[in-house]
Amino acid sequence: MAKKEDLLQGTLDMLVLRVLSRGELHGWGITLKLEQLSKSALQVDEGSLYPALYRMEEKGWIEAEWKVTENNRRAKYYTLTRAGRKQLETATEGWDRMSAIIALVMESA
Amino acid sequence: MAKKEDLLQGTLDMLVLRVLSRGELHGWGITLKLEQLSKSALQVDEGSLYPALYRMEEKGWIEAEWKVTENNRRAKYYTLTRAGRKQLETATEGWDRMSAIIALVMESA
DNA sequence: CCTGCTTACCTAGATGTTCTAAGGAAGTCG
DNA sequence: CGACTTCCTTAGAACATCTAGGTAAGCAGG
Numbered sequence A, B: 001m002a003k004k005e006d007l008l009q010g011t012l013d014m015l016v017l018r019v020l021s022r023g024e025l026h027g028w029g030i031t032l033k034l035e036q037l038s039k040s041a042l043q044v045d046e047g048s049l050y051p052a053l054y055r056m057e058e059k060g061w062i063e064a065e066w067k068v069t070e071n072n073r074r075a076k077y078y079t080l081t082r083a084g085r086k087q088l089e090t091a092t093e094g095w096d097r098m099s100a101i102i103a104l105v106m107e108s109a
Numbered sequence C: 001c002c003t004g005c006t007t008a009c010c011t012a013g014a015t016g017t018t019c020t021a022a023g024g025a026a027g028t029c030g
Numbered sequence D: 001c002g003a004c005t006t007c008c009t010t011a012g013a014a015c016a017t018c019t020a021g022g023t024a025a026g027c028a029g030g
Helices: A011-020 A027-037 A046-058 A082-108 B011-020 B027-037 B046-058 B082-108
Strands: A062-068 A074-080 B062-068 B074-080
Touching (some): A011 A027, A046 A062, A082 B027, B011 B046, B011 B082, B027 B046, B046 B062
Antiparallel strands (some): A062 A074
């Protein structure tokens, strides 16, 4: 059974913000989008995703609105706020910086 | 006050294994080495490092031996085991794969 | 001596994310 | 009606890291 990777702590928020920066999506849709974009390498656990969404909503990075999907089901659509856009930038920079540092150490150690 | 970054969960073990793969070091020395190699970007917390060393020792990735340093102080020197070398490989591959996935999503989202 | 600085190790408890595991509700299709 | 899919929710465990202390021993200066 191909064991899917666990996420690196702290990266889920960034990934979610990134997909939302392309337009609103509901939780289930975020899951599908991430799976699709990662070529099935990521299967985000709902038990990780929903708490992450609530955290980010509390922090004011995203906003939720109940709507009806194409499939005629009710779903909570999330959109990025201005603060969320800012946070996406910050997180992306942080990620780039940190992965550069790790690459540096791993290559030169 | 320049706030130093928190480590990404799971990367500390890999970084420590990497520096140890170049030769034995004691805990304090690992701290200095990582700081030096990362150009001061990483200041590994002792409260993170020592528990990490114990975990890895239990897992059989590293071995400890008390010795005396150049400074005439006693210190626990750690060396990689064969399993540790294997684990370093595995962790490196995992890191490479995961960071590639994240790059993929971040760029294409 | 005695004080302060550096090296070096140790550990308890808090924090925060993620995973495990479960359940519920509502629409669709045969 | 029953099975399947979509979609959300939440409690608790697991786990790494950080915070924040502490101990001890050598060395250098006054």
